[in-house]
Amino acid sequence: xxxxxxxxxxxxxxxxxxxxxxxxxxxxxxxxxxxxxxxxxxxxxxxxxxxxxxxxxxxxxxxxxxxxxxxxxxxxxxxxxxxxxxxxxxxxxxxxxxxxxxxxxxxxxxxxxxxxxxxxxxxxxxxxxxxxxxxxxxxxxxxxxxxxxxxxxxxxxxxxxxxxxxxxxxxxxxxxxxxxxxxxxxxxxxxxxxxxxxxxxxxxxxxxxxxxxxxxxxxxxxxxxxxxxxxxxxxxxxxxxxxxxxxxxxxxxxxxxxxxxxxxxxxxxxxxxxxxxxxxxxxxxxxxxxxxxxxxxxxxxxxxxxxxxxxxxxxxxxxxxxxxxxxxxxxxxxxxxxxxxxxxxxxxxxxxxxxxxxxxxxxxxxxxxxxxxxxxxxxxxxxxxxxxxxxxxxxxxxxxxxxxxxxxxxxxxxxxxxxxxxxxxxxxxxxxxxxxxxxxxxxxxxxxxxxxxxxxxxxxxxxxxxxxxxxxxxxxxxxxxxxxxxxxxxxxxxxxxxxxxxxxxxxxxxxxxxxxxxxxxxxxxxxxxxxxxxxxxxxxxxxxxxxxxxxxxxxxxxxxxxxxxxxxxxxxxxxxxxxxxxxxxxxxxxxx
Amino acid sequence: xxxxxxxxxxxxxxxxxxxxxxxxxxxxxxxxxxxxxxxxxxxxxxxxxxxxxxxxxxxxxxxxxxxxxxxxxxxxxxxxxxxxxxxxxxxxxxxxxxxxxxxxxxxxxxxxxxxxxxxxxxxxxxxxxxxxxxxxxxxxxxxxxxxxxxxxxxxxxxxxxxxxxxxxxxxxxxxxxxxxxxxxxxxxxxxxxxxxxxxxxxxxxxx
Numbered sequence: 014x015x016x017x018x019x020x021x022x023x024x025x026x027x028x029x030x031x032x033x034x035x036x037x038x039x040x041x042x043x044x045x046x047x048x049x050x051x052x053x054x055x056x057x058x059x060x061x062x063x064x065x066x067x068x069x070x071x072x073x074x075x076x077x078x079x080x081x082x083x084x085x086x087x088x089x090x091x092x093x094x095x096x097x098x099x100x101x102x103x104x105x106x107x108x109x110x111x112x113x114x115x116x117x118x119x120x121x122x123x124x125x126x127x128x129x130x131x132x133x134x135x136x137x138x139x140x141x142x143x144x145x146x147x148x149x150x151x152x153x154x155x156x157x158x159x160x161x162x163x164x165x166x167x168x169x170x171x172x173x174x175x176x177x178x179x180x181x182x183x184x185x186x187x188x189x190x191x192x193x194x195x196x197x198x199x200x201x202x203x204x205x206x207x208x209x210x211x212x213x214x215x216x217x218x219x220x221x222x223x224x225x226x227x228x229x230x231x232x233x234x235x236x237x238x239x240x241x242x243x244x245x246x247x248x249x250x251x252x253x254x255x256x257x258x259x260x261x262x263x264x265x266x267x268x269x270x271x272x273x274x275x276x277x278x279x280x281x282x283x284x285x286x287x288x289x290x291x292x293x294x295x296x297x298x299x300x301x302x303x304x305x306x307x308x309x310x311x312x313x314x315x316x317x318x319x320x321x322x323x324x325x326x327x328x329x330x331x332x333x334x335x336x337x338x339x340x341x342x343x344x345x346x347x348x349x350x351x352x353x354x355x356x357x358x359x360x361x362x363x364x365x366x367x368x369x370x371x372x373x374x375x376x377x378x379x380x381x382x383x384x385x386x387x388x389x390x391x392x393x394x395x396x397x398x399x400x401x402x403x404x405x406x407x408x409x410x411x412x413x414x415x416x417x418x419x420x421x422x423x424x425x426x427x428x429x430x431x432x433x434x435x436x437x438x439x440x441x442x443x444x445x446x447x448x449x450x451x452x453x454x455x456x457x458x459x460x461x462x463x464x465x466x467x468x469x470x471x472x473x474x475x476x477x478x479x480x481x482x483x484x485x486x487x488x489x490x491x492x493x494x495x496x497x498x499x500x501x502x503x504x505x506x507x508x509x510x511x512x513x514x515x516x517x518x519x520x521x522x523x524x525x526x527x528x529x530x531x532x533x534x535x536x537x538x539x540x541x542x543x544x545x546x547x548x549x550x551x552x553x554x555x556x557x558x559x560x561x562x563x564x565x566x567x568x569x570x571x572x573x574x575x576x577x578x579x580x581x582x583x584x585x586x587x588x589x590x591x592x593x594x595x596x597x598x599x600x601x602x603x604x605x
Numbered sequence: 606x607x608x609x610x611x612x613x614x615x616x617x618x619x620x621x622x623x624x625x626x627x628x629x630x631x632x633x634x635x636x637x638x639x640x641x642x643x644x645x646x647x648x649x650x651x652x653x654x655x656x657x658x659x660x661x662x663x664x665x666x667x668x669x670x671x672x673x674x675x676x677x678x679x680x681x682x683x684x685x686x687x688x689x690x691x692x693x694x695x696x697x698x699x700x701x702x703x704x705x706x707x708x709x710x711x712x713x714x715x716x717x718x719x720x721x722x723x724x725x726x727x728x729x730x731x732x733x734x735x736x737x738x739x740x741x742x743x744x745x746x747x748x749x750x751x752x753x754x755x756x757x758x759x760x761x762x763x764x765x766x767x768x769x770x771x772x773x774x775x776x777x778x779x780x781x782x783x784x785x786x787x788x789x790x791x792x793x794x795x796x797x798x799x800x801x802x803x804x805x806x807x808x809x810x811x812x
Contacts, residue, residue: 221695222695223692223696223751223758224751225751226752226755267633267637270633270636325658328656332648332651332652332655528640531641531645535648546660549662550660550663556692565659565660565662567659568658569658570609570612570649570657572652573648573649573652574616574652577645577646577648577649581645584641
């Protein structure tokens with residue numbers, strides 16, 4: 014009030030001498046406005062808007078769809094360069110030009126895919142700023158320095174991509190090719206950092222650390238190094254390789270189904286094989302990265318771990334088991350079809366092992382999908398003696414699930430090795446001994462995984478989690494890291510008895526490739542929902558509460574409908590990108 | 606019609622459309638879309654068949670000082686602050702734990718005076734231990750403890766006193782913080798909490 018009185022006095026002094034009428038008018042206006050000044054003194058400044066909403070769709074649903082599409086596209090544009098670069102290196106090392114062609118075909122997608130990803134990223138940013146200003150202010154205050162780093166990374170990534178793509182034909186020979194491969198490496202190097210910077214924002218929301226006072230940089234750095242940052246980084250990196258591989262496979266599958274001549278059929282059959290190969294290559298270690306992430310979550314906050322594995326999200330893991338199980342079955346099925354149709358004569362040789370592997374996979378899937386507690390009526394529960402079935406309840410616990418997931422990885426690895434060795438005859442003198450060692454390793458590893466799994470029922474949970482489950486993982490990893498180089502060494506001097514025949518796969522092989530890609534995408538959407546819901550009613554777990562009307566986590570059925578929608582829209586966007594990128598090729602191709 | 610039934614009907618329609626596409630249409634790309642529709646529809650139907658549990662947020666706690674009548678009430682509020690707004694449990698545990706990133710606070714209310722506790726919360730760098738477990742000059746332990754009375758945590762004096770009351774109660778000590786010390790909102794503090802008189806940095810030796 015004192016200040017307001019002051020400016021009125023100054024104004025009166027300023028108009029002194031301008032005539033009594035003006036002075037009188039000002040007095041009158043001043044007197045009339047006094048009550049307003051009194052009201053103004055009591056009114057607090059308007060509270061900052063914390064949330065905004067849109068009718069019908071709801072702000073949370075819109076952000077959910079756009080964020081998921083952006084993340085899937087980001088996974089695609091980060092996975093494809095890894096895939097393309099690996100193919101280019103194989104072409105450079107082996108001299109097989111078709112790998113170089115494949116790498117180029119996929120790199121061509123990147124320019125339009127990057128633009129689409131950035132478009133969705135921009136839309137997401139605007140939506141977040143509009144709908145969640147409180148949260149965005151909070152995160153900006155902490156992560157401001159890393160926003161700048163992120164922008165700089167985009168600049169160098171874009172420049173590298175332009176050089177990599179537009180320089181492809183000009184850098185084909187000698188030292189230039191080496192430089193081109195170096196550019197591809199740098200493309201992936203920058204892409205990795207583009208992935209891990211925003212990972213730090215998302216993981217900080219799930220596992221925040223207390224921030225002491227300090228410079229902006231120190232606070233951003235401390236928030237970045239939160240407990241789940243690296244487990245998520247590694248998990249996403251591997252998952253992107255898997256996504257890139259399986260999307261390549263799905264594209265090849267669709268093109269194979271609609272191929273018009275033998276040449277196209279051969280090419281896309283081979284492309285499907287490469288895509289599936291890279292997808293499985295990434296898929297095998299992926300569950301271990303997931304296990305590490307869950308361990309870190311439990312170590313960080315046991316309550317969050319329990320919400321995920323034993324709380325309202327526990328049924329989500331039954332769905333996850335179903336999707337991973339179908340993915341393992343689909344990948345193995347594609348291998349088995351390959352052995353049967355591409356390598357004449359192998360069908361009879363491998364029929365029995367394939368049947369055994371199918372039975373093991375189905376049994377493992379059955380155990381993995383067994384819920385701990387059953388949905389039962391009161392009478393059914395009384396008959397069972399509780400919500401836990403006397404027999405099936407045994408399979409619903411983690412000890413059983415860890416065991417079967419490791420066995421499924423081992424079986425898929427066996428399929429992979431079987432396919433690799435089919436149609437070849439080892440000539441090395443030590444081949445017999447090597448094969449005996451490999452077989453023994455596989456059998457012993459399988460037995461050890463089962464024994465540790467059964468033993469796990471009789472020890473405290475902490476012993477099982479810290480020692481038994483970790484040992485199971487290490488055993489399977491050891492088997493893969495031993496047998497893969499041994500097989501590669503063995504096949505280096507092997508004689509090819511039956512040449513691969515491309516283009517003879519039945520149409521169901523194409524559908525198997527599409528199914529695998531859909532499973533991977535659905536898995537990514539499902540686990541995105543899991544990570545987000547594990548924060549329950551917090552924007553930043555335990556720190557910044559979600560006080561909007563959308564602070565609840567929706568039930569699985571509703572969430573699954575959104576996941577299915579996101580998967581479908583993503584597939585259509587990717588199909589559009591492939592169509593646009595290959596349009597000029599079709600125009601150039603001679604009409605048949 | 607419940608939401609689940611509506612979604613089930615949508616799922617069934619999508620699966621049915623996919624089947625019709627596969628049966629009637631020869632164009633390969635459209636057939637693949639039909640196949641994808643079947644897969645996604647089946648996935649949604651399976652997800653709708655498991656128990657539908659939503660996670661609802663708990664009622665937000667209000668720390669209304671007017672309701673505080675006894676030091677025990679303060680300790681109850683302090684416990685809530687310890688595990689929520691104060692973020693203490695992000696780093697500290699009460700009792701030994703493998704996941705603890707900072708000192709275990711079990712019995713801390715018995716070991717330290719309330720003045721020292723207040724100072725540790727509001728001036729974490731004021732009293733720093735030296736580490737002699739190596740050759741040469743002792744090293745300072747940089748305090749990782751944030752200023753609890755400043756952002757982003759920003760506890761008020763009343764809230765800090767409540768946390769101290771909780772720490773004392775949890776350690777089996779009589780609560781030395783009184784209700785009379787609480788500030789009524791809108792009034793300035795008449796008698797600030799006595800803080801241990803200290804220079805910029807006090808040093809203790811840890812062997």
